[in-house]
Amino acid sequence: MAEPILRRRIGTARWEGVDVAPYKNAGSAPFRDITRQLLFREDDLACELRYFEIGPGGHSTLERHAHRHAVVVLRGRGRCLVGDRIHEVGEHDLVSIEPGTWHQFRADDEVLGFLCLVNRDRDRPRLPDAAALAGLRSDPAIAAFIRTGDEEHDND
Ligand code: MN
Numbered sequence: 001m002a003e004p005i006l007r008r009r010i011g012t013a014r015w016e017g018v019d020v021a022p023y024k025n026a027g028s029a030p031f032r033d034i035t036r037q038l039l040f041r042e043d044d045l046a047c048e049l050r051y052f053e054i055g056p057g058g059h060s061t062l063e064r065h066a067h068r069h070a071v072v073v074l075r076g077r078g079r080c081l082v083g084d085r086i087h088e089v090g091e092h093d094l095v096s097i098e099p100g101t102w103h104q105f106r107a108d109d110e111v112l113g114f115l116c117l118v119n120r121d122r123d124r125p126r127l128p129d130a131a132a133l134a135g136l137r138s139d140p141a142i143a144a145f146i147r148t149g150d151e152e153h154d155n156d
Helices: 130-137 140-145
Strands: 009-011 031-040 047-059 067-080 085-090 094-097 103-119
Touching: 009 094, 047 067, 067 140, 094 130
Parallel strands: none
Antiparallel strands: 031 047, 047 103, 067 085, 067 094, 067 103
């Protein structure tokens, strides 16, 4: 499928011909208040470029996988766990998520929007099992940061 040459911006982080899609299938993994837009996917490109937007208080899934993420923050501020560190991120920061690394993005009191480049052919994300969660939670800062769907406020 060939994309049109130009798809104009039609608002803040919205583009002509680009649907705002669910982040993932509901129930497949824990997440909160996050949307996905597929900006570029071409048969002759090995990568896809997506735009994710997390609303205030929302978060992506805590997961890891064998593929890499190259992330460019486009809007707002938030924090991300990558491996065993939590980073504050803001507009135009670049985040490289190595294969096999636990990661999760959270928006705090404002929107966090970011581009994410991935291989088209990629493995499915994996969620932490109890042992992995226990390992992550051995660091109090990570324990306080991560959202796994078990939190009270996540169940609405
Ligand atoms: Mn991921």
